[in-house]
Amino acid sequence: MADGFASPAERAAFIAALPKAELHLHIEGSLEPELMFALARRNGVAIPFASVEEVRAAYAFSNLQDFLDIYYQGMGVLQTEQDFHDLTAAYLDRARADNVRHAEIFFDPQGHTARGVAFGTVIAGITRALDDARERHGITSKLILCFLRHLSEEEAEATLDEALPWLDRIAGVGLDSSEVGHPPSKFARVFARARSLGLKLVAHAGEEGPPEYVREALDVLKVDRIDHGNRSLEDPALVARLASEGVCLTVCPLSNVRLCVVGAIADHPLRAMLDAGLHATVNSDDPSYFGGYVNANYQAVADALDLSRAELVELACNGFTGSFLDAEEQAPHLAAIDALA
Numbered sequence: 001m002a003d004g005f006a007s008p009a010e011r012a013a014f015i016a017a018l019p020k021a022e023l024h025l026h027i028e029g030s031l032e033p034e035l036m037f038a039l040a041r042r043n044g045v046a047i048p049f050a051s052v053e054e055v056r057a058a059y060a061f062s063n064l065q066d067f068l069d070i071y072y073q074g075m076g077v078l079q080t081e082q083d084f085h086d087l088t089a090a091y092l093d094r095a096r097a098d099n100v101r102h103a104e105i106f107f108d109p110q111g112h113t114a115r116g117v118a119f120g121t122v123i124a125g126i127t128r129a130l131d132d133a134r135e136r137h138g139i140t141s142k143l144i145l146c147f148l149r150h151l152s153e154e155e156a157e158a159t160l161d162e163a164l165p166w167l168d169r170i171a172g173v174g175l176d177s178s179e180v181g182h183p184p185s186k187f188a189r190v191f192a193r194a195r196s197l198g199l200k201l202v203a204h205a206g207e208e209g210p211p212e213y214v215r216e217a218l219d220v221l222k223v224d225r226i227d228h229g230n231r232s233l234e235d236p237a238l239v240a241r242l243a244s245e246g247v248c249l250t251v252c253p254l255s256n257v258r259l260c261v262v263g264a265i266a267d268h269p270l271r272a273m274l275d276a277g278l279h280a281t282v283n284s285d286d287p288s289y290f291g292g293y294v295n296a297n298y299q300a301v302a303d304a305l306d307l308s309r310a311e312l313v314e315l316a317c318n319g320f321t322g323s324f325l326d327a328e329e330q331a332p333h334l335a336a337i338d339a340l341a
């Protein structure tokens, strides 16, 4: 066992007890098959699966696009404000069980408005659940509106227009969906406008796309964080820059295995990232599709890489310091981690 743990069970208990921030979670990717069936029934929507087992069996992906095809199909059951509330409430309940104290949550409005669901329906349902969780359990959260990068920049601009009445509920914008062939620079103008509106900026980069996309996200979009960022490791000068600028990377170990970004969990570069001075965090991405919530992601890398207590503490602290909470809001969480360390 790595330094500081007498047994795997002791490390598992330590992971469970760590206060965590989750910074890379697509709310539509938390749609469990059971809820998918319930909503399909409630809304009279046909789904091409006969059982929950059949749904789970379909979750075998060779790459990002394989996953996205089924992810966009799955979100078709989400239609009413109550559906978006129930989806978000289910995630927050599950996150609470993993001792997530703060979540910065992506949503994909274009995946819904394209089907005729109003932007206001989506955000009203999500924010009602966020407000409930804060009141009932003290879980804080922020919302990040993601633009779908396989669509045009004009469509992203129109989505930002639709978001204007809701800016008090939206902390930032992000960029997700099919990466290769859709570089960050395609969205330069809409990100500049979001920035001028005072929004935080993040982008998926270096999941399947080359290190150049990570540079573009930093230099052209001026992002505050990089989502994934794995392929940065191919470029030593980029790694040195990410380390010296303290850029947070929102890493998703189980997602990386399921989308074949890494060959196996034992090959995951998380420790290499920490050793290179990168501010890596651990997140679940699309937990319903990739086989685990945040604790399962911590556990998988801890087991495969034999992570030490100090490394786990560093990862958990990075979640809060890389968040969009201000220093005063981060402080009690960092103190709570410190008390466990």
Ligand code: HPA
Pocket: 026, 029, 064, 071, 176, 177, 178, 204, 207, 255, 285, 286
């Ligand atoms: O991991 C992801 N990558 C890109 N787009 C996504 N949309 C949901 N999950 C993802």
Ligand SMILES: [Zn+2]
Pocket: 024, 026, 176, 204, 227, 285
């Ligand atoms: Zn993602």
